[in-house]
Amino acid sequence: MKAVIILGTKIDIQKFLEIENMDDFVYISYIVNPLIPLRDFRFSYTSRRTGVDFPSKETFTCPTNRRNMVIGIKSLLKLKYDLFSEYSNMMVYIGVSPFDIGDNETGKEFRLRVYDSIKEVLNSDFEFKEIGELVSYYEN
Amino acid sequence: MKTKLDFVTNSSSTNFCVYGIEVKFSNFLLMNNIHILVYVYYLCSPYREVGKFPQTDGSWKGSDFVSMNDLLDNTKGHNSVLINSTESMIRAIFGMESIVNTYGEIFIGMNPFKIGNDETGVEFRDKVQKKLKSLLGITVKPYAIDERVEY
Numbered sequence: 170m171k172a173v174i175i176l177g178t179k180i181d182i183q184k185f186l187e188i189e190n191m192d193d194f195v196y197i198s199y200i201v202n203p204l205i206p207l208r209d210f211r212f213s214y215t216s217r218r219t220g221v222d223f224p225s226k227e228t229f230t231c232p233t234n235r236r237n238m239v240i241g242i243k244s245l246l247k248l249k250y251d252l253f254s255e256y257s258n259m260m261v262y263i264g265v266s267p268f269d270i271g272d273n274e275t276g277k278e279f280r281l282r283v284y285d286s287i288k289e290v291l292n293s294d295f296e297f298k299e300i301g302e303l304v305s306y307y308e309n
Numbered sequence: 310m311k312t313k314l315d316f317v318t319n320s321s322s323t324n325f326c327v328y329g330i331e332v333k334f335s336n337f338l339l340m341n342n343i344h345i346l347v348y349v350y351y352l353c354s355p356y357r358e359v360g361k362f363p364q365t366d367g368s369w370k371g372s373d374f375v376s377m378n379d380l381l382d383n384t385k386g387h388n389s390v391l392i393n394s395t396e397s398m399i400r401a402i403f404g405m406e407s408i409v410n411t412y413g414e415i416f417i418g419m420n421p422f423k424i425g426n427d428e429t430g431v432e433f434r435d436k437v438q439k440k441l442k443s444l445l446g447i448t449v450k451p452y453a454i455d456e457r458v459e460y
Contacts, residue, residue, distance in 0.1 A: 172324045172455055176422065267421035268328065268453040270430035277426035299422045301324060303457070 170303050173255045176283050177264015178295045185242070185261045186230070188292065196229050198248065199241030250286045257304030263287055264300065325408045325456045328437050329418015330449050337415050338381065338395075340445045348377040350398035351390065403444050405437075410458045417441070418454060 186192045229237055239256040246252040246263060253269075255262040264287065270279040284297055338344040352374055379385045380394075392409045399407040399417060407417040419440075424433045434451065441447040 170457075172326075172457060174324070174326045174455055266453075267326075267424070268455075270421070270424060270433070272431040272434075273429050275427055275429050276424040276433075279424070279430070280426075301326060303324060 170305055171255070172301070173257075173262050173304050174266060174301045175253055175262060175264030176267055176280065176297075176299055177252070177262065178287055178291075178297055179260045179262045179300065180291065180295065182235075182238075182256065182259055182261050185291075188290075192226075192230055194249075195238065195241040195245050196226055198245035199224075199229065199237055246290065250290055252283075252286050252290065255304060262300060262302075262304070263290065267299075323408070323458055325406075325416055325454065325458050326420065326422075327406050327416065327418030327454050328421050328434060329405070329416060329451050329454055330441060330447060331414050331416050331454065332447070334392075334395075334409050334413050334415045337417075337445075340447070343395075343445070344377070344381055346402065347391065347395050347398050348380060350401070351380060351394035354394060354397060403440065405440065408456075408458050410456070416454050416456060416458070417445075418451060421453075 186195070224234075224237055228234065229241070235256065242256065242261060243254050246254040251265075252263055253265055265279075265283045267279075270276070274282070287295060287297070332340075338347065375385070375387055375390075380387050380391055395409065395415070396407050399405050403417075405417055405419055407415055409415045419433075419437050421433070424430070428436075437451045441449075441451060
C-alpha cells in the first residue's frame with residue numbers, strides 16, 4: 170500500500186491510453202528512459218549477458234502486463250510534464266504533491282500550474298481536486 | 310476526518326499529511342504547560358462525560374470529570390479522552406492539525422492543501438515554523454510529514 174497525496178485528478182487507465190497518441194508516447198518514454206529498469210538482460214548459464222529484450226508495442230500494451238506500462242506512464246508524465254503519477258485499481262492518479270509548492274510560488278499560482286499541466290496531458294475537462302488515498306501497487 | 314484529508318481506509322488507520330514536526334506525546338504535554346490547556350479544553354468539551362457511568366435505573370453515577378492528574382496518568386485508562394482533547398485543543402486554539410499514534414508520538418502541523426491563494430510556499434513554511442515556535446517553543450525546522458497512522 171502507498172499513500173497518494175496530490176492536487177490533481179484520477180482517470181481510468183483505458184481512457185488515459187485512448188488520448189491521441191498517448192500509448193505511443195508512453196511506449197517511447199519506457200524505451201528511451203535510461204533511468205528505468207527497462208532492459209531485460211538475459212543471462213546465459215555462464216552468467217554472461219546474451220541480449221537485450223525490449224518489449225514489443227503489443228507486449229507493452231497488453232493489459233495483463235501493466236507494470237511496464239506504469240513505468241512508461243510515470244516516466245512520460247514526470248519528464249515531459251513534471252507531474253507525479255501513480256497507478257492502482259485501473260486508475261491513473263495524476264498531479265503534484267502539495268509539498269512541492271515552490272518557495273516563491275503562491276497557492277494560486279501552484280494550483281494553476283498543476284491544473285494547466287494536467288489539462289495539457291488530458292486535453293479535456295477533468296475533475297480537479299485534492300486527493301488523499303491509500304492505493305495498492307499494480308492492482309487490477 | 311481524522312484530519313487529515315478524508316481518506317480513512319478502515320476503522321484503525323488513517324493517513325496524515327502535514328508540514329510540521331513529530332515529538333513524543335508525553336514530552337509534548339509538558340511543553341509550555343500544554344497539559345493545562347488540554348485539561349481546560351477537556352473540561353469544556355463533551356469528553357468530560359468520561360467520569361460518569363450509567364446505572365440500571367437510568368441515572369448516572371460518578372464525577373462529571375476526572376482530575377488533571379488522572380487524565381494525564383496513562384495507567385488510568387483515559388488515554389483516548391486525553392488524545393481526543395489534545396487533538397481538539399490543537400485544532401481549536403492553535404489552528405493546527407495533529408494526530409497521536411500508537412507509539413506515543415504526536416505529529417503536529419498544517420495541511421499543505423490549505424495554503425492560501427496569495428501565500429507563497431516560503432511564507433506558508435515560515436508560518437508553520439513560527440507557530441510551532443511561539444506556541445510550543447519548538448525551534449526544529451518543520452518538514453513534510455506523510456504518515457500512515459495506526460490508532
